[in-house]
Amino acid sequence: MLHAQHLHVSLGRQTVLQDISFEARPGEVTALLGPNGSGKTTLLKTLAGLLPARGQLQWQGRPRNLQHGGQLHPSCGYLPQDCSTRSRLTVEDAVLLGRLGTLGWRVSTEQREAVRQQLATLGLAALAGRRLCELSGGQRQMVFLAQVLLREPSLLLLDEPISALDLQHQVQVMCTVREQTRERGLTSVVVLHDLNAALAYADCVLLLRQGRLVATGNTVDILTPATLAPVFGVTIHQAHTATGHSVLCPHTG
Amino acid sequence: MSTLSLALPAAGRRLAPAVTGLLLMTGLLLLSLLLDVASGPSMLPLREVVAALTGSTVERGTAVIVWDIRLPVALMALLVGAALGLSGLVMQTVLHNPLASSYTLGVSAGAGFGAALVIVLGSTLPLPETVAVPLAAFLFAGIACSAVLGIGYAKGGQADSYVLGGIALLFLFQALLSLLQYLASPEALQAIVFWLFGSLYKASWPKLALVAAVLALCLPLLLRDAWRFTALGLSDERALSLGVNVPVLRWRALAIVSLLTGAAVAFVGTIGFVGLIAPHIARFLLGEDQRLLLPGAALCGALLLSLSSLLGKWLSPGELIPIGIVTATVGVPFFLLLVMRSKPGAW
Structure with a gap:
């Protein structure tokens, strides 16, 4: 269980997040939504331990030190938004870095096998020998997701994991995140811009606006036109498909 | 029990070429060392060099030439080349800048200024010039590094702040060096210029x-x-997301590199090009795995400087061409050839 109480985050003299309180439960995917500049990435980095904050943050019943930042919490798997790199490292070696803390001079066969299995899980086995700089942005994002999952984190923090992916890979990534969250009992917080992806894959939602948490709760309760319209500043319509699923679409005028 | 493998790039598929590359470089290095010792105003047969090095009976004159004159110089080329190659690689890696080297951070300029200051002050110092010049070069290289590290630390450990701080110091020390050259006597000016060229002939066993x-x-x-x-x-x-404390790693790496660079330039002067080119050649041959790259860059640097020393002797037998001139004139075309032949985005 991740339990945040009255989190305040400042970058320089600017207050980016104010009075953020929420809970994220294990085995559930929590979608972090909000307009650009609302503080989603800042909140994710704070949860990862990379930014200092004021307030309280409890992870699995224990308080976390929020004073310093700069160091990833050992339980976290954090996927940054930016996947650009000029590295000529191979995909297999890049994913292996997910085990950075345990890597010695020699790499065991088990570690190599774990990498291969992780690549196979995400359908990336064919890319194993390719260099990172030769991949598309979407492929790189998948590789870095494999890297994060190889850390076997208990708190999974993903910053826009599907924003650079085509539809097939969006489905694949979000299904994998949901499966891993359920199977391993992970607590997953995922920044998304796609409201329908949040509807389809998230159990809970945190809705941010201008550094404040404006709504939190079950996905179906929060992702309604009435809640979303004032946050995003557009009229949103909700429709239901023949299979009973909800679909949100902005009013195109 | 788990089976262990060295598991170098891509599950060992490129293990053989990478290790072969390192072994090949080591072999070339030994050959270059032998040829460097054999070459000079009086050419020695290789078997005599080997005999002298292995302690077999050789003429006393040959033993003196090998052990007291040529071997220290040849080994200094190896060690300084290795130190510069290694420091260049680490600077380029931690600063994400392919142009980073001891020049970029102003370390060499600091060392040059320190050496020039002592040369100009000359007899007013209590220490002999042979001790004072390298000591001052080392100290000022340390001062330059400390200033760069301080600037980087004050700016939160960002790579760009180190590079910008280094460039600022480079210009500062160059300006101060120009001032000293302007004020120096003709004899002191000549000594400063020769020191700045970089020369291995200041080598000794200590x-x-x-x-x-x-x-x-x-x-x-x-x-x-x-x-x-x-x-x-x-x-x-990405490194932060893998649990690396990036500012601490960057600061620590640059502090170690400062020591390496300071020690290297203090005794041989400013030999700049090796620190820039050796990491690129190593990366070109070995990929991005730093377990291979670190020794690879050291080997490349050592080989480059050793070959340059050898080439200098062959180009001008009996003359002492400063090594810095040879590395730049021969290294630049070779480096440009590599750049032109590499794939887009590789540099």
């Missing part, structure tokens, strides 16, 4: 021992962070 000790201290410290350097090669944010 100096060698000092550079070797610094290298022996720094290389294991850097190798201990090999995986973290590999992660940092992806990007700062």
Whole structure:
């Protein structure tokens, strides 16, 4: 269980997040939504331990030190938004870095096998020998997701994991995140811009606006036109498909 | 029990070429060392050099030439080349800048200023010039490094702040050096210019021992962070997401590199090009795995400087061409050839 109480985050003299309180439960995917500049990435980095904050943050019943930042919490798997790199490292070696803390001079066969299995899980086995700089942005994002999952984190923090992916890979990534969250009992917080992806894959939602948490709760309760319209500043319509699923679409005028 | 493999790039598929590359470089290095010792105003047959080095009976004159004159110079080329190659690689990695070297951070300029200051002050100092010049070069290299590290630390450990701080110091020390050259007597000016060219002929066994000790201290410290350097090669944010404390790693690496560079330039002067080119050649041959790259860059640097020393002797027998001139004139075309032949985005 991740339990945040009255989190305040400042970058320089600017207050980016104010009075953020929420809970994220294990085995559930929590979608972090909000307009650009609302503080989603800042909140994710704070949860990862990379930014200092004021307030309280409890992870699995224990308080976390929020004073310093700069160091990833050992339980976290954090996927940054930016996947650009000029590295000529191979995909297999890049994913292996997910085990950075345990890597010695020699790499065991088990570690190599774990990498291969992780690549196979995400359908990336064919890319194993390719260099990172030769991949598309979407492929790189998948590789870095494999890297994060190889850390076997208990708190999974993903910053826009599907924003650079085509539809097939969006489905694949979000299904994998949901499966891993359920199977391993992970607590997953995922920044998304796609409201329908949040509807389809998230159990809970945190809705941010201008550094404040404006709504939190079950996905179906929060992702309604009435809640979303004032946050995003557009009229949103909700429709239901023949299979009973909800679909949100902005009013195109 | 788990089976272990060296598991170098891509599950060992490129293990053989990578290790072969390192072995080949080591072999070339030994050959270059032997040829360097054999070459000079009086050419020695290779078997006599080998005999002298292995302690077999040779003429006394040959033993003196090999052990007292040529071997210290040839070994200094290896050690300084290794130190510069290694420091260049680490600077380029932690600063994400392919142009980073001891020049970029103003370290060489600092050392040059220190040496020039002592040369100008000359007889007013209590120490003999042979001791005072390298000592001042080392101290001012340290001062330059400390200033760069301080600037970087004050700006939160960002790569750009180190580079910008280094460039600012480079211009500052160059300006101060120009001032000293302007004020220096003709004799002092000549000595300053010769020091700045870089020369291996200042080598001696005690100096060698000092550079070797610094290298022996720094290389294991850097190798201990090999995986973290590999992660940092992806990007700062990616390394942070893998649990690397990037500002601390960057500061630590640059502090170690400062020591390496200071020790190298103090005894031979400013030999700049090796620190820039050796890491690129190593990366071209070995990929991005820093477990291979760190020793690879050291080997490349050593080989480059040793071959340059050899070439200098062959181009102008009996003359002492400063090594810095040879490395730049021969190295630049070779480096440009590599750049032109590489794939887009590889540099």
